[in-house]
Amino acid sequence: MTLPGTTRPAMTPDQIADALRRGLEPSRLHVNEPLAPFTTFRIGGPADVRFDATSADELAAAVSMARALDVPWFVLGLGANVLIGDRGVRGLVIRNRAQSHHIRKDGLLWSESGAIVQDLVLETVRLGWSGLEHYIGIPSTVGGALWQNLHFLSPAPERERTMFIAEPFISCEILDEDGARREVGPDYVQFGYDESVFHHHRDVVLSAQFQLDRRDPADLHRILQENLSWRGSRHPWLAVHPSAGSIFKKIEGVGAGRLIDQCGLKGFRVGDAQISHIHANILVNLGAATAADVRALIAHAQQAVVERFGHHLEPEIGFIGEF
Ligand SMILES: Cc1cc2nc3c(=O)[nH]c(=O)nc-3n(C[C@H](O)[C@H](O)[C@H](O)COP(=O)(O)OP(=O)(O)OC[C@H]3O[C@@H](n4cnc5c(N)ncnc54)[C@H](O)[C@@H]3O)c2cc1C
Structure with a gap:
């Protein structure tokens, strides 16, 4: 199997960056810079070109331009579930920093896919919304969480089952393989254990919606504290x-x-x-x-x-x- 980021584009890194400058913010395009700082392993060689996308529209635009230019592309979240090779990544790496989000009065959370799950956990808990608190302390963007169906054990003391991000998930907007933006639900995403449709389709998650429930913030803080203590004593x-x-x-x-x-x-x-x-x-x-x-x-x-x-x-x- 060919690893992502190993197909050599016809253009040089500078030519790719020049072409992308016509449609993307030039100050956020970077040529031949190491990816190590953007991974939790702190390992990885340079991307031919890296673009830091700060909105779902920019993320979609970067993927669409790369497709039109026939430049291989890869979306990087927090880099918490990848090992990037020492010789780096060919083509375009789009670092997803699209982080807008809001919570409706009925508990529907809408978030761009580059939002950091831990930030969403803290904000929703502060407002007394339950659904994301189980994932405290796990480094992930929303896009990475859907890709992998983020999971952790149910609250102490039972810890009788694994909880999945699929549970509060309602829908997400994707840029599909054909370049169309559309809203899809759980039937399309086909969550499994460490598994989703995104392992098999070259769709990009642009944003997602989760349904949260009201719960006493004191209860939620207890779960946060117990989960952090559990992790702290068992994981480096x-x-x-x-x-x-x-x-x-x-x-x-x-x-x-x-x-x-x-x-x-x-x-x-x-x-x-x-x-x-x-x-x-x-x-x-x-x-x-x-x-x-x-x-x-x-x-x-x-x-x-x-x-x-x-x-x-x-x-x-x-x-x-x-x-
Ligand atoms: C210390 C530590 C503890 C961890 N504990 C847990 C745990 O308890 N439970 C758990 O489930 N995982 C755990 N993980 C793994 C990791 O946190 C998850 O897999 C996380 O979801 C990765 O998210 P990311 O944003 O870093 O994705 P990345 O590592 O950046 O990317 C992973 C994959 O997702 C794809 N992807 C990212 N964003 C998008 C998008 N918008 N659209 C389409 N594809 C996209 C990437 O292209 C790549 O193929 C842990 C990792 C670390 C470092």
Whole structure:
């Protein structure tokens, strides 16, 4: 399978940027700049061209122009579920910073797809609206959340099931593969576990609507605090140890992290990439890790687990660009 961001455009980066300047804000076009600062792993080489879209209209315009120019394109949210190659991404990377949003009196939240879920959580909780509080502490834009069907455990003390962003989801506006803007609902999006139609169609989510319910803010704050404490004691802290969250897909009833742990790999390093001491399914960047380090560490964990337990660990994160 060809990785996104590896197809070489016919034009040079400067030619692409010149062509895009005719329709996009020039000050937000960047040529050959590293993507590492725009990922939670803090890893990744340069994008030929990067455009920072600040509204849904700009996001749609950037994708439409890239399509018209036959330039490969990729939409980047918070970069929390991707590993970008050391040699960077060919074509256009559109960094989605479209963050307008509003909440109606009946609890319908409309948000552009670049809004940061954590910001929406804090704002909705402050106003006494329930539905997003479960996702506190998870780095994601709204677009990335729909792409992956963002999920976390239901509130303490039960924690009896996984909750999904699909639950409050009502609809989203997409720019579809044919260039049309249209509103689609859950039937179209086909949410699954770590899954949605966006893994298979080259649609772009421009905005989304969620139905929230009234709840006592004190209750919501309790859930925020419990979820943050739960995460804080089980996951490496992103501000200290950059990562992309869980690296391997869940293995039902077994747990990818448990298998890696049972191979004695917690703390194992390749260069500056390390299997976290506190969660074996999370690889952390100790400072100067490269994408090559991370890939070698992934391969090492996969080999150890297949040899010892016969399970093949499948990466959950997206590999983008040239490695
Ligand atoms: C510390 C940490 C903890 C995490 N914990 C959890 C957790 O508890 N639960 C969980 O579910 N996930 C978790 N994750 C994974 C991650 O937060 C989610 O996958 C998140 O939804 C990624 O969003 P993003 O905006 O960063 O997307 P990105 O990583 O930027 O992109 C991911 C994919 O989505 C696509 N995409 C992004 N925006 C759009 C759009 N507007 N339209 C179409 N496609 C788009 C991209 O092209 C890419 O293919 C964690 C990650 C980290 C780093």
